[in-house]
Amino acid sequence: MNDHNWLVEQFEAHRNHLQAVAYRMLGSRSEADDAVQESWIRLIRSNTSKVENMGGWxxxxxxxxxxxxxRSRKSRREELAMAGAPEPVTGHQDGSNPEHEAVIADSVGLAMLVxxxxxNPAERIAFVLHDIFAVSFSEIAxxxxxxxxxARQLASRARRRVQGAESTSETAELQGKRELVDAFLAASRNGDFEKLLSILDPNVVLRNDSPxxxxxxxxxxxxxxxxxxxxxxxATRARSMELVLVNESVGVIAGHLEQPIFILEFTVVDGKITxxxxxxxxVRLSGLDIAALKD
Structure with missing residues (x-):
């Protein structure tokens, strides 16, 4: 069997799973088909010689x-057909595609997709991969x-929204994080070492980015x-830095929304930055969902 035929065989073996993942994420059968086709194109253009888990890859x-x-849909402010309702799966299904049938028969069905x-895109990806397809948070990240x-925070926030429990608890969580990150930025601007120590966890980890x-x-x-x-x-650079929303959570930007120099994202546990x-x-900056933080 030549390499092309082997790739075809591998892809077809996972097609049902890929279709189910794409439909969950996109809510549209036609867009899911497009995503599967694009995945095939990327597969045949890639070097898969070192891929050990083709399904995961x-x-x-x-x-x-x-x-x-x-993200493209969001930037164009597209509206799905039927006032935002997801596109139902149609066509002649004969039961030979169990994963595809499961998408239709799922107890939440279209209600879940609505x-x-x-x-937001990052929340949706994190929730679908973890809560529906049991992908690990390290892979999602x-x-x-x-x-x-x-990644855990994205999935958790998405889960609360899906369960109808975001309301006041999420607002309070976001506000608490905003106050803490704002205090960090103010202390950085002022060179207030003691204040920084008071809001940082003793074992805090800062992961710098080499660019x-x-x-x-x-x-x-x-x-x-x-x-x-x-x-x-x-401290000098911090004076020009501002709070922003990064993937719907509070972060800090150096530069401008249109052309950031870098972004800082914060994890907060028990009132301390950890x-x-x-x-x-x-490239990774362009993939972040960054927005101005409203008062």
């Missing part, structure tokens, strides 16, 4: 395709381009003292 590929499609339309705690030259040689900083010292080193993740790579 293809799930990653189609997830990224769907994420791109969702709720999913209210999620790799697909979305964030750290693992952020930002000043920290290229220090990929990871551990401990509140060390993290506070780095924050103090950039992790800060920097993204400076322009």
């Amino acid at each position: 293809l799930t990653t590929i189609i997830s990224r395709v769907c994420l791109d499609m969702l 709720v999913l339309e209210k999620l 790799f697909i979305i381009g964030c750290n693992e705690p952020a 930002f030259a000043p920290v290229a040689n220090v990929p990871i900083v551990r401990g509140s003292d060390a993290v506070a010292k780095q924050a103090n080193q950039f 992790e800060i993740g920097m993204t400076a790579d322009q």
Whole structure:
């Protein structure tokens, strides 16, 4: 069997799964078909000689395709047909495609897909992959381009929305995080070392991104003292930094929304900042959902 025939065989073996994943993410049979086709194109253009788990690799590929499609849809402010209702699966199904039939027969069906339309792209990908297809958060973080705690937060927030429980608890959580990140930024601007120590967890981890030259040689900083010292080193730059929403959570931007230099994302546990993740790579920055933070 030549390489092309082997790829065809592998792809067809996973087609039903890919179709189910894409339909869940996109809510449209026609768009799901497009996503599957694009995944095939990416497969035949890739070097798969070192791929050990073809099913997992293809799930990653189609997830990224769907994420791109969702973000493109959002940027164009597209409306799905029927006032935003997802497109029902139609066609002549004979029961030979169990995963496809499961999409139709699922107890939540279109009702679930309508709720999913209210999620932002990153939330939707995280929720569908983890809660419906049991993909690990480490894999989801790799697909979305964030750290693992952020992937967990995305899925958790999406789950609350799907369950109809976002309301006041989520608003309070977002406000609490905003106050803490705002305090971090203010202390950085003022060179207030003691204030920084008071809001950082003693074991806080700062993950720098090498494309930002000043920290290229220090990929990871551990401990509140060390993290506070780095924050103090950039006090001048911090004066021009602002709070933003990053994947619907509070973060900090250096630069402008249209052309960020880097983004800082924060993980907060029990009222302390436990992790800060920097993204400076322009490709990964373009994949983040960044928006102005309203008062």
